[in-house]
Amino acid sequence: xxxxxxxxxxxxxxxxxxxxxxxxxxxxxxxxxxxxxxxxxxxxxxxxxxxxxxxxxxxxxxxxxxxxxxxxxxxxxxxxxxxxxxxxxxxxxxxxxxxxxxxxxxxxxxxxxxxxxxxxxxxxxxxxxxxxxxxxxxxxxxxxxxxxxxxxxxxxxxxxxxxxxxxxxxxxxxxxxxxxxxxxxxxxxxxxxxxxxxxxxxxx
Amino acid sequence: xxxxxxxxxxxxxxxxxxxxxxxxxxxxxxxxxxxxxxxxxxxxxxxxxxxxxxxxxxxxxxxxxxxxxxxxxxxxxxxxxxxxxxxxxxxxxxxxxxxxxxxxxxxxxxxxxxxxxxxxxxxxxxxxxxxxxxxxxxxxxxxxxxxxxxxxxxxxxxxxxxxxxxxxxxxxxxxxxxxxxxxxxxxxxxxxxxxxxxxxxxxxxxxxxxxxxxxxxxxxxxxxxxxxxxxxxxxxxxxxxxxxxxxxxxxxxxxxxxxxxxxxxxxxxxxxxxxxxxxxxxxxxxxxxxxxxxxxxxxxxxxxxxxxxxxxxxxxxxxxxxxxxxxxxxxxxxxxxxxxxxxxxxxxxxxxxxxxxxxxxxxxxxxxxxxxxxxxxxxxxxxxxxxxxxxxxxxxxxxxxxxxxxxxxxxxxxxxxxxxxxxxxxxxxxxxxxxxxxxxxxxxxxxxxxxxxxxxxxxxxxxxxxxxxxxxxxxxxxxxxxxxxxxxxxxxxxxxxxxxxxxxxxxxxxxxxxxxxxxxxxxxxxxxxxxxxxxxxxxxxxxxxxxxxxxxxxxxxxxxxxxxxxxxxxxxxxxxxxxxxxxxxxxxxxxxxxx
Ligand code: SF4
Numbered sequence: 001x002x003x004x005x006x007x008x009x010x011x012x013x014x015x016x017x018x019x020x021x022x023x024x025x026x027x028x029x030x031x032x033x034x035x036x037x038x039x040x041x042x043x044x045x046x047x048x049x050x051x052x053x054x055x056x057x058x059x060x061x062x063x064x065x066x067x068x069x070x071x072x073x074x075x076x077x078x079x080x081x082x083x084x085x086x087x088x089x090x091x092x093x094x095x096x097x098x099x100x101x102x103x104x105x106x107x108x109x110x111x112x113x114x115x116x117x118x119x120x121x122x123x124x125x126x127x128x129x130x131x132x133x134x135x136x137x138x139x140x141x142x143x144x145x146x147x148x149x150x151x152x153x154x155x156x157x158x159x160x161x162x163x164x165x166x167x168x169x170x171x172x173x174x175x176x177x178x179x180x181x182x183x184x185x186x187x188x189x190x191x192x193x194x195x196x197x198x199x200x201x202x203x204x
Numbered sequence: 205x206x207x208x209x210x211x212x213x214x215x216x217x218x219x220x221x222x223x224x225x226x227x228x229x230x231x232x233x234x235x236x237x238x239x240x241x242x243x244x245x246x247x248x249x250x251x252x253x254x255x256x257x258x259x260x261x262x263x264x265x266x267x268x269x270x271x272x273x274x275x276x277x278x279x280x281x282x283x284x285x286x287x288x289x290x291x292x293x294x295x296x297x298x299x300x301x302x303x304x305x306x307x308x309x310x311x312x313x314x315x316x317x318x319x320x321x322x323x324x325x326x327x328x329x330x331x332x333x334x335x336x337x338x339x340x341x342x343x344x345x346x347x348x349x350x351x352x353x354x355x356x357x358x359x360x361x362x363x364x365x366x367x368x369x370x371x372x373x374x375x376x377x378x379x380x381x382x383x384x385x386x387x388x389x390x391x392x393x394x395x396x397x398x399x400x401x402x403x404x405x406x407x408x409x410x411x412x413x414x415x416x417x418x419x420x421x422x423x424x425x426x427x428x429x430x431x432x433x434x435x436x437x438x439x440x441x442x443x444x445x446x447x448x449x450x451x452x453x454x455x456x457x458x459x460x461x462x463x464x465x466x467x468x469x470x471x472x473x474x475x476x477x478x479x480x481x482x483x484x485x486x487x488x489x490x491x492x493x494x495x496x497x498x499x500x501x502x503x504x505x506x507x508x509x510x511x512x513x514x515x516x517x518x519x520x521x522x523x524x525x526x527x528x529x530x531x532x533x534x535x536x537x538x539x540x541x542x543x544x545x546x547x548x549x550x551x552x553x554x555x556x557x558x559x560x561x562x563x564x565x566x567x568x569x570x571x572x573x574x575x576x577x578x579x580x581x582x583x584x585x586x587x588x589x590x591x592x593x594x595x596x597x598x599x600x601x602x603x604x605x606x607x608x609x610x611x612x613x614x615x616x617x618x619x620x621x622x623x624x625x626x627x628x629x630x631x632x633x634x635x636x637x638x639x640x641x642x643x644x645x646x647x648x649x650x651x652x653x654x655x656x657x658x659x660x661x662x663x664x665x666x667x668x669x670x671x672x673x674x675x676x677x678x679x680x681x682x683x684x685x686x687x688x689x690x691x692x693x694x695x696x697x698x699x700x701x702x703x704x705x706x707x708x709x710x711x712x713x714x715x716x717x718x719x720x721x722x723x724x725x726x727x728x729x730x731x732x733x734x735x736x737x738x739x740x741x742x743x744x745x746x747x748x749x750x751x752x753x754x755x756x757x758x759x760x761x762x763x764x765x766x767x768x769x770x771x772x773x774x775x776x777x778x779x780x781x782x783x784x785x786x787x788x789x790x791x792x793x794x795x796x797x798x799x
Contacts, residue, residue, distance in 0.1 A: 007669045035670040037778045086677060086700065086717050088670070117433065145716040146701060162654070162674070166661040199432075200425045 003040055003056050007033070012051045014091065014168045015042070019049025021172060024094035024156065030072035033089045033164050034082050037061060041078055043070050076137040077158065084141035087160035091167040094156040097178035098122075102151040108178055109196050115177030116195055120204040122174050123150045130155040149174045205232040206418045207269030207710035212245070213311040215326060215334055217401055218259055218318030222334045227312065233713060234796065237268030237312065239295045240687035240727040242284035245315065246293070247730060252737035256288040256393075257374065257400040259319035265306065265365075265406075266313040268689040269710050272304030272495070273417070274427050276434060277691035279304055279495025287392040288400075289376045289550065289600050290619040290643045292735045294392035297686055299494030302382045302408060305363040310413035319401045325366075326403065327359070330411025342404045343372060346543040351384030354407055366405035368545025370588040371395030375598040377550035377621075378588075385513060385542035387494065387502075392620060392642060395545045418712030426705045430698055434498055437697035439657065444501040444693060445491060447480025449517035453524075453624075454479045459656065459665075460759020461629020463622065464524045465574055466556035467615045467750060470626045471759030474529035478520045482531055499693055507532045512539040518623050518646075519548035525556035527574040537580045544588035550600060553621025555583055557601035557614050558593070566608040569593055612749045618643035618740070627751050629761035630655040632663070632671035635771045638745050639675070641731040647692060649678045659696050668767055672774035680724025687727065726795040729779075729787045733797060742785035745772060 011031060018029050029048045032041035039059045042048060046055035059067035059075060061082055068075055078090050101108050101124075108122040123143050127135045130152055140158050143150045148170045149159035157174050161167030184191065210232065215222040227241070235244040242264045254260045263285050270278040281303025287294035306314060309330040316326070320336065323343040327335040342350055347368045354364055363383055370378035378395030379388045389395075398404075417423060434440045443451045453475060456462045460471040476482065487507060493500030504513055515522070515538035522541070523534035541548045559574045561567035571579045572593070586594025596604055601621055605614035615622050620643030627634030636649030646652065651674060655665035663674065681700055685692060688707055700717055707715040746752075747768060755763045780791040792799050 004667070004669050006664060006667045033670060034673050036673065036774045084718055086681075086721050088674060088677060117436070120429070145718045146704065148699075148701070161661070162677070163661045163663055169661075199429065203422055203425050204429075 003053065003058065007035065007040065008053050008056065010164050011042070011056055014164045015048040015051045017168060018091070018093055018171075021175070022096070023171065023175060024048070028094045029092055029156070030074050030078070031089070031091045031164060031167070032078045034061065034087065039075075039078060039082060041071050041075060044072050074136070076134060077140055080137035080141045081144055081158070081160060085144045085160060087144065087167075089161045089164040089167040091159045091161070091164070091171040092156060093171050093175070095171065095175035095178070097182050098151045098157050098175050099154060101178045101182055102153040108151065108174070108181060109201055110177040110181070111184065111191065111194065111196050112177050112180040114173060115180070116199065116201070118173050119148065119177065120196070120199070120201040122177070123147055124153055125150055126153045205229060205269065206416045206712045207273070208232060208237060208312045209307070209310050209413065209415050211311050212313045212315065213328065213334060214315040214317070215336065216318040217316065217320040217324070217336060217403065220320070220336050234723065235727060236684070236687040236707070236723060237271070238266050238282040238687040238689040239284065239297065239683060240723060241268075241313065242266035242282045243293065243295060243727055243730055245313065246284040247734050249315065249317070250286060252734050254286060256286040256291065256397060259317065259401065261286050261397055262315055262317040263394065263397060264313060264315050267303050267307045268687050270688045270690060270706055272307040273710060274423065274496065275690065275706050276427065276430055277494065277497045277499065277694040278689070279497060280689040280691060281306060282686060282689060283380070283389045283394055285394055285397050286738075287394075287620075287642065288396045289393040292618060292642060292738055292740060293731050294394060294642050295686065295731070296389040296391055296394060297689055298382055298387045298389045299497070299691060300363070300382045300387040301495045302363040302365060303689070304495050305408040305410050307415070308411040308413055309408060310411060314406070316401065316403065321402070323402050323404050325405040325407060327407045327409070329409040330413055339404055344369065347381040347545055348384045348543055350405060354405060359407060359409060361410045362407050363410065364405055364407045367395040367398050368543060368588065370545045371399035372404070373588065373590050373598070374399055375546065375587055375590070376600050377547040377554070378545050379547045381542060381545055388542070390547045391549065391645065393547070417710050419709045423706065423709040426702065426709060430702055431498060434694070434697040439659065439696035440499050440693065444499050447484055448491075448501045448503040450478070450483050450503070450515065450520060451480035452517045453520055454481070455656065456625060458760065459629055460756060460761035461626040462524055463521055463624045463626055465527045466525055466560045466613070467622070467626055467748070468560070469758070470629060470756045470761050472524070472529070475524055477529045477531055478523050478534055483515070486531055487535055494691070497691065501693060505535060507535055510536050510539050512542060514538045514542070515548070521549055521552035521624050522580065524624065525552045526559060526580060528577045528580055530577050533577045533580055537584055540581055540584045544584065546584065546588060549623055550621040551584060551587065553615055554587070554597050554601045554604060555580070557605055558597060560613045561605065561608050561610055564610060564613065566610045566613070615748045615750070616644050617747060618744050620644040625652050626756065626761065627747060627766055628756050628764045630665040631668065631766050631771070632665070632675055634747060634751065634766040634768065635671055635675050635775060636679070638747050638768060638772065639775060641728065641735060648682055649675050650682060650692060651675050651678050653695065657696070660699060666764060668771050672771050672778055675775065676778050677721070679728055680721050683724040683727040684720045687723070722795075726797065729791060729795055730797050732781070732787055733792070733799070736784070736786045740785065742783065745785065
């Protein structure tokens with residue numbers, strides 16, 4: 001398998017961005033793309049912020065293969081997302097504000113302008129085993145059929161996109177909306193104007 | 205299915221009869237409407253080996269579940285037939301208001317087959333049998349004269365489709381115009397199919413029928429949000445409304461990937477004379493839009509001696525491909541094409557092919573030279589009336605170049621001339637040209653929207669990575685847009701999730717993105733299967749030699765050719781098409797398509 005230089009550079013850039021934005025710990029998170037009918041994904045234990053060319057691995061899309069020996073532990077979720085949705089890329093992060101809100105809300109309604117424009121609301125998924133489980137592969141893809149991103153309660157964000165940068169934008173956009181919502185809650189004051197109610201995001 | 209009347213009107217001109225029938229629920233949920241439903245109906249009615257100009261070929265006009273609704277840009281409807289230019293399936297769609305008018309008669313689709321011995325037009329009204337009315341007096345009129353004559357008949361409020369002299373005379377790339385020269389089923393020669401049936405026009409009286417909408421409230425919420433998005437996205441809120449599609453010209457020229465001099469060149473400093481900005485400053489009168497469209501990309505324009513609509517970006521090929529950078533000449537040439545009922549893209553590609561043949565000594569006509577602005581309009585008329593050299597040009601560039609022993613001078617895919625984007629400048633788009641089911645078409649995959657316009661995201665235009673995967677996705681999305689139907693330009697503001705929400709709220713079916721993509725794949729493979737049965741094979745999935753072997757010599761795409769083979773390998777594997785180019789049995793089974 002050879003992963004071309006341009007593809008590696010995009011992985012490297014997106015991985016670094018996840019680290020710099022503080023969307024997880026040194027070794028958490030994973031990213032992947034659909035290419036040539038296969039999945040290219042970060043390997044397990046590789047540091048997302050410091051990727052080397054050999055930190056990426058190509059895996060089959062339609063069935064399990066031996067690449068799971070080395071691929072990210074979340075390969076099963078990525079694979080199920082590709083099998084069941086239109087995703088061309090997936091970014092998974094352990095974004096702190098999204099995780100915090102997922103612990104206290106059943107969906108994150110966006111109240112910032114960008115979030116209202118892009119997402120309106122972000123579903124929260126609850127799993128019995130929040131990390132690396134086959135339950136995630138079962139429950140996340142049906143949500144990503146209709147939404148660009150969702151948050152697994154207490155775990156983190158799964159975002160899809162048409163490119164890796166697009167999925168990154170969705171992951172970071174969700175976190176930004178969560179941050180604004182959380183900081184607004186901290187003030188303990190009511191919103192002067194809640195656009196999300198006016199625009200009927202409950203129906204979204 | 206809600207959003208549709210579930211009713212089809214069929215007319216056979218040969219026996220002057222018509223019948224109304226119910227459309228199976230399975231066809232609707234499996235193919236939606238518009239292009240998808242049209243393809244499903246057409247492939248069950250027409251043998252792939254049928255001569256496109258014979259009475260056995262059908263014209264299937266089909267609306268979609270969104271046609272005529274409150275969804276922005278939902279004024280469109282589709283046509284499916286067999287193309288006389290390519291010998292393959294032809295799907296085409298048009299804006300304006302004719303689609304909503306058809307839906308208002310209580311029918312979703314109109315199928316026309318057979319041939320009347322004398323010129324006629326068809327009158328379709330709600331709750332009445334369609335009438336087939338002889339009209340010798342309309343034959344020979346241009347499209348605007350035809351519209352004016354129809355308006356003088358006291359038919360009440362109507363919208364119309366009609367052909368001009370080019371369709372009557374069987375020019376293989378004649379178009380069908382709507383409401384005079386308002387919008388067009390432009391590509392592939394559907395006008396010649398209509399002409400071969402002696403059918404000059406179809407008049408659709410506006411009725412009152414409205415299909416049920418499953419959840420009007422939810423639809424209103426989604427539509428409000430969509431309109432908000434369209435108001436702030438730069439392409440839909442300023443560039444298209446301000447400059448029309450011609451606003452693309454400077455961008456594409458600057459990237460060195462504009463079709464110039466029959467695609468011998470990708471950049472010219474003179475191209476700016478034809479830009480959206482030049483149109484705005486020199487000939488613009490007012491903007492104009494299709495039904496329910498907030499973008500309004502149409503331009504009403506005038507020169508000293510004529511007025512009309514356009515030119516659109518693709519119609520500017522009349523100037524760039526011929527190296528005639530004179531805005532007035534090109535605008536008037538475009539008006540003539542509309543009046544005569546000619547596809548501007550194929551007209552430009554065929555004339556520029558003739559110019560290259562002349563330049564290389566294969567055609568002996570000194571008038572036909574690149575840059576000769578005096579020849580453009582006379583040639584267009586000669587083509588429409590098949591006069592002199594026009595007789596040869598009326599069959600398109602592939603036949604013309606082959607006849608003169610220089611097939612590589614024709615810039616086409618599967619017989620259809622290429623649109624304005626030089627594929628060397630955007631190689632995913634190039635793969636789209638090579639694999640489009642209707643031949644040289646930019647809208648079947650439209651990967652240039654990502655490679656150049658960063659919508660929804662930018663991808664590198666010169667690399668092959670993931671291009672086949674992305675193209676397959678875009679081809680399916682495009683099939684869905686054409687089936688619902690919405691305008692491609694709405695996609696510059698709206699994500700695909702909007703279409704899924706609109707479709708679900710209208711039909712009441714769970715049309716999530718994944719299900720829509722599967723329907724898109726089904727449509728694409730059914731079209732492909734028809735084409736394979738019509739004689740198409742893998743060798744046809746290619747590009748003109750110049751794009752594969754001759755690097756562009758100047759501009760920002762300098763030095764580039766298209767590395768087609770490796771992308772095509774990936775593409776075939778992803779599609780599960782076999783070595784001959786046919787969808788595998790397993791793929792057909794998976795998609796519930798009968799082999
Ligand atoms: S964007 Fe232009 S072509 Fe599309 S529906 Fe609107 S006016 Fe018609």
